[in-house]
Amino acid sequence: MSLADQAPVTLPTVDIEEQQRARREKINRIAKWTLPSLVLVLSVLGWHLYVTLAEVPHYILPGPVLVAQKMAEDRALLWPAMLITARLTLLALAMAVVGGVVLAVAFTQSKWAEMSFFPYAVILQVTPVIAIAPLLQIYVESAFVAALLCAWIVAFFPILSNTTIGLKSADHNLSDLFTIYGATRWQRLRYLAAPSALPFFLGGLKIAGGLALIGAVVAEFVIGRAGTGLGLASTLLEASYRFNFGRLYAALILISLMGVVIFAVMSLISHLALRKWHESAIKRER
Amino acid sequence: MPAARLPLSQRPALLNMTHVEKAFGGSVVALKDMSLTVNEGDFVSLLGPSGCGKSTVLRLISGLLHTTSGTISWAGGQGTDDLGVVFQEPTLMPWATAAQNVWLPFRLRGQSFASAEAEIADALRLVGLDHFHDAYPRALSGGMKMRVAIARAMVTKPRLILMDEPFAALDEITRFKLNDDLLELKEKIGCTVIFVTHSVFESVFLSDRIMVMAARPGRVIHELTVPAPYPRDDVFRTSAEYAAHCRAASDALHDAMGEAA
Known part of the structure; x- marks a missing residue:
């Protein structure tokens, strides 16, 4: 592929293959949005029909109309709850980024540090957070800090492990070149290891975003409203105690939406950071 | 007068490898009794x-490896900016533009892009x-990436300048x-090159001196000179002299491979 290929080309003659390709692409572009939307509409419709025709009681499965109603009625409750959960999630994610990156840099700068501490990072990760959370509640005085720690534990590992691999994945010849030019440790980290690690870090960030939300929900479930105030997950739990299934579903849908938004934002950040050079962010013409 | 225009015998010495031996893991002898003198303006092929x-020689000269015994000495001592290296792969930083890649040796010396801009533009020209x-490298063809390198x-x-295939x-x-x-470039800037290759044709076309090496243990067994004057072009490439x-x-080379077998 040369630079010339990238200039917008308007050919006078377009052969049949090209026409077919253009048509396929157009159909794909439309289908990408219409198909999932269609699935959504059909599922909601099926849900509604099932609930109405089979006369399912609303405390077993509320219909979509009821859920929509609840979402509108309870917005004064749900909106602040969403903010609380969002704050916990984003704080945990921010701490996971800082903690994961700092530890990864420490691990790659000193193999003694990696040998000593990496196994414990793995143990922290593989121990189910739901089992750790009650302990955090006991030992950490501030319930908010306990909840934050709980979400952080879940979110930080993918950042740590991805960034560590990324920092080590620099091209060997480039690394030799840096040695020949007498690069300092800092220059090597700044100009070689860090850019090499960026795609790996961003992959970890995408996973960590979703995990931070899961961690926040677990924290709200286990530690409850004492720590964070009434978040979405606490709202969901309370609604289930009161058989208020309309509100439960509304909260559930909002949690999913938050997850989707977090994923979309992380994907956008990744795309913007890599679009100029990394293979993953580049559209191939074919 | 640039050293490259002097006859081979009159060029000032630049680098001396004397009786260098390199063993890996205590048992594999990669180089044995390897001596090589490179003079200013030489184009030497290994x-x-x-x-x-061959590559071990380059890694020893560039300081990535250290000799087991023997010495490598530079006329007037060695500094970190004495060397340029080209690997078999272009080895560019994919996240940096062509100009930023060329900036790298300056950048590692702490020089800003602006202060090196004229040199970078010259080199790319x-x-x-x-x-x-x-x-960005991904938009360049294989040959163009190598030119950036x-x-x-x-x-x-x-x-x-060390060039490894x-x-x-x-x-x-x-x-x-x-x-x-490359030859045109050498004429313009008058650099000294050690060029590793396993192509007979390439080595004859490019070099004034060819060191033919044998394996196990690695050493120089023949030294040939190609006295044809530079600039060399397609006429040289099809001449009887070139064929000879x-x-x-x-x-x-056959001799070298026979010895190894």
Whole structure:
């Protein structure tokens, strides 16, 4: 592929293959949005029909109309709850980024540090957070800090492990070149290891975003409203105690939406950071 | 007068390898009793079969490896900006533009892009990439990437450029073109080059001296000179003189491979 290929080309003659390709692409572009939307509409419709025709009681499965109603009625409750959960999630994610990156840099700068501490990072990760959370509640005085720690534990590992691999994945010849030019440790980290690690870090960030939300929900479930105030997950739990299934579903849908938004934002950040050079962010013409 | 215009015997010495031995893991002897003198303005090829320690020689000279015994000395001592290196792969930083890649040796010395801009532009012009300052490596062809790598190796005007089979992975048309351009470049900037290859034709076309190496243990077993004057072009490439040198180099290489077997 040369630079010339990238200039917008308007050919006078377009052969049949090209026409077919253009048509396929157009159909794909439309289908990408219409198909999932269609699935959504059909599922909601099926849900509604099932609930109405089979006369399912609303405390077993509320219909979509009821859920929509609840979402509108309870917005004064749900909106602040969403903010609380969002704050916990984003704080945990921010701490996971800082903690994961700092530890990864420490691990790659000193193999003694990696040998000593990496196994414990793995143990922290593989121990189910739901089992750790009650302990955090006991030992950490501030319930908010306990909840934050709980979400952080879940979110930080993918950042740590991805960034560590990324920092080590620099091209060997480039690394030799840096040695020949007498690069300092800092220059090597700044100009070689860090850019090499960026795609790996961003992959970890995408996973960590979703995990931070899961961690926040677990924290709200286990530690409850004492720590964070009434978040979405606490709202969901309370609604289930009161058989208020309309509100439960509304909260559930909002949690999913938050997850989707977090994923979309992380994907956008990744795309913007890599679009100029990394293979993953580049559209191939074919 | 640039050293490259002097007859071989009158050029001032630049680098001396004397009785160098390199063993790996205590048992594998990669190089044995390897002596090599490189003079200013020389274009020296190291020609030999795989495993004869050609690349080891370059790694020793560049300081990536240390000799087991023997010495490598530079006339007037060595500094970190004495060397430019081109690997078999272009080895560019994919996240940086062509100009930023060429900036690397300056950047590692703490020089800003602005302060090195003139040199960077010169280097890119010399390798024929005037219009590609802002191109990312992925947008460049294999040959163009290699040109960026050459520009990076020569931008600081190092005393010695090491090239480790730089054109081995390229197609023949591109390789011929780059051979021509490399010689032209050498004429313009008068650099000294050690060039590793396993192509007889390439080594004869490019060099004034060819060191033919044998494997197990790696050592120089023949030294040939190619006294044809530079600039060399397609006329040289199809001349009887060139064919005769190729025959001689080829015989020497066969000899080297016979010894190894």
